[in-house]
Amino acid sequence: MKTIINNYIETHKERFLNELFDLLRIPSVSADQKYTADVQKTAEAIKEKLIAAGAEKVEVCKTAGHPIVYGEKMIDVKLPTVLVYGHYDVQPADPIELWSSGPFEPVIKDGKIYARGACDDKGQMYMHVKAFELMMQTNTLPCNVKFMIEGEEEVGSTNLAIFVKENKAKLKADVIVISDTGIIANDIPSITVGLRGLSYVEVEVTGPNRDLHSGLYGGAVANPINILCEMIAKLKDDKNHITIPGFYDDVEIISAEERAEMAKAPFNLDTYKKTLDLSDIHGEDSYSTNERTSIRPTLDVNGIWGGYTGEGAKTVIASKAYAKISMRLVPHQNSDKITELFKNYFKSIAPKSVKVKVTPHHGGEPVVTPSTSIAYKAASMAMETTFGKKPVPVRSGGSIPIVAMFKSELGLDSVLMGFGLDSDAIHSPNESYGVFNYLKGIETIPYFYKNFAELKR
Ligand code: BES
Ligand code: MN
Ligand code: MN
Secondary structure (H helix, E strand, C coil), X not given: CHHHHHHHHHHHHHHHHHHHHHHHCCCCECCCHHHHHHHHHXXXXXXXXXXXXXXXXXXXXXXXXXXXXXXXXXCCCCCXXXXXXXXXXXXXXXXXXXXXXXXXXXXXXXXXXXXXXXXXXXXXXXXXXXXXXXXXXXCCCCCEEEEEEECCHHHCCHHHHHHHHHCCCCCCCCEEEECCCECCECCXXXXXXXXXXXXXXXXXXECCXXXXXXXXXXXCCCCHHHHHHHHHHCCECCCCCECCCXXXXXXXXXXXXXXXXXXXXXXXXXXXXXXXXXXXXXXXXXXXXXXXXXXXXXXXXXXXXXXXCCCCCCCEECCXXXXXXXXXXXXXXXXXXXXXXXXXXXXXXXXXXXXXXEEECCCXXXXXXXXXXXXXXXXXXHHHHHHCCCXXXXXXXXXXXXXXXHHHHHCCCEEECCCECHHHCCCCCCCEEXXXXXXXXXXXXXXXXXXXXXXXX
């Protein structure tokens, strides 16, 4: 098995990289209408790659938004079926001036592939297509496979949720495997066993009905930007606890033993601070950095604007101020409920001198996946084989909203076997993905299939 896999990768790795580069050159930004044709083109390209790798019934499924690519290889209905989920859409590339090379002109530098989507998630998704090709070409595919690759993960997967509800029979499987998360380090493999949920809102604060001269009116009317800042400041207390009444009511209480177990995951605070150029960290009282980004909910302003931001100085009191605010949720918080609590509280703290509008965006539920399942064992053993070390189970701070839906609608657990690193800078300028990680993923996935098929028997 080992020589078959390693020889195949060694022989074909240049092509594996070139094919990924072809995908990375298409700017499949799902959030921006300007790229709709490119998003479609990426879906078509993946369809062709799946067909070339040996998948059948490959189709680009239309949705009310961006399409979903589906394909399968059923070798024997008696064998277990693995459903691979991934996404081909990417985050916008801006601020573009901070990139060292074009976001859609992939290059390899110091062993890393630089491009938007290199890690999140084109690179990681495509590892599965190439691992599938490897198993097909070497006659080692031990399970049935279904691929479902979507184009709207970065904008909330609304249409995938509908697709899943409408295609339960088509998506029948024994497990879902996803590479869209990370490992602790290249010599410390890990498997993600938890994702946070998300509530995302946009707020609009209106003061006077038009922009005003800040000398003639300043001091006498509410400045919506000042007020918005004051209101945001009220959302947390001096211990960095979120002040929204009821916010923590449903938060899962983690036992001291479990926290002690989690604290064993390797982590170096000095390196953490150094890589981010921080002289100190910041967060909720009496929780560690890892706890703050995994088992605890958060509230963050993602963007804030209003008034004059152009060159020079303009003396003005703006009529309106805006902010985009996200809340990361943990089990057993509920996205709709938290959004409602936010809305009520935010309106309640607004002074009479302004009007406040709160608009909810997409959300998602938190999820914890079992670390005792056959699928987890299969993934753990696979990583142990290829990394030479048993992976550590860790809860991640990120969100993949569809994972909770896979459980509730399809009754399926997901194995979150990702290969990215925090230093890959996903969503940021100069996103990258290690060539090591890309090839390691392609190497590990066939072992997962083999272990899963054997353990299932
Ligand atoms: N792949 C990420 C999520 C992720 C990254 C989870 C690393 C764990 C480790 C995904 O593409 C993503 O960015 N999700 C969004 C949510 C979505 C609704 C926009 C997120 O977490 O902000
Ligand atoms: Mn992703
Ligand atoms: Mn992402």
